[in-house]
Amino acid sequence: MPLLKSLSIVMALLPAALAAADQPTRSPHTNYILRCAGCHGFEGLGTTEGDIPAFPDSVGYIASTEMGRTYMMHVPGVVSASLNNGEIAEVMNYILDIWGATDSGSPPEPFTEEEVTHRRAEPVPDVVAYRRLVVDELSAMGVTVAEYPWP
Numbered sequence: 452m453p454l455l456k457s458l459s460i461v462m463a464l465l466p467a468a469l470a471a472a473d474q475p476t477r478s479p480h481t482n483y484i485l486r487c488a489g490c491h492g493f494e495g496l497g498t499t500e501g502d503i504p505a506f507p508d509s510v511g512y513i514a515s516t517e518m519g520r521t522y523m524m525h526v527p528g529v530v531s532a533s534l535n536n537g538e539i540a541e542v543m544n545y546i547l548d549i550w551g552a553t554d555s556g557s558p559p560e561p562f563t564e565e566e567v568t569h570r571r572a573e574p575v576p577d578v579v580a581y582r583r584l585v586v587d588e589l590s591a592m593g594v595t596v597a598e599y600p601w602p
């Protein structure tokens with residue numbers, strides 16, 4: 452191929468390549484580190500001072516109920532993360548893979564992008580009150596989830 456022609460192909464492809472470099476696809480692990488670990492910590496333990504609930508022995512149970520799954524799509528980190536719905540599904544599944552084990556042995560269903568889209572569209576005006584409903588339902592089933600200091 453003549454040099455000029457191959458050069459013009461490179462020039463034609465360059466803007467697309469640069470645009471792609473602008474928005475790299477990040478792995479769920481990287482998204483967790485960048486967008487979630489600041490509050491939830493590398494070990495998913497949260498902090499009592501920050502009122503951030505711990506994930507281990509807890510988030511898997513929350514993800515096993517209908518209401519709990521809707522709740523998870525309205526927590527502050529998800530609402531303000533500027534991740535798209537596919538990335539939210541991936542980062543939630545990452546959390547569930549690492550910290551979502553439950554006593555029943557069956558891991559909670561992974562989230563799909565469609566489920567995230569559908570649940571985010573459901574109105575949850577008060578996420579703290581909504582979590583209380585989730586906790587009440589779980590405690591009626593004999594399950595205790597992570598402590599949460601808010602009344």
Ligand code: HEC
Pocket residue numbers: 482483486487488489490491501502503504505509510513523526527528529532542543546578579582596597
């Ligand atoms: C600015 C701090 C902050 C960041 C960043 C943050 N979260 Fe959270 N997260 C919270 C707080 C506070 C709660 C308690 C929920 C509430 O307000 O009812 C919570 C709760 C949760 C819960 C439910 C746990 C439970 O026991 O109630 C999940 C799941 C969750 N966050 C996922 C994420 C994900 C995924 C990210 C990153 C994309 C993220 N969070 C980033 C503060 C944060």
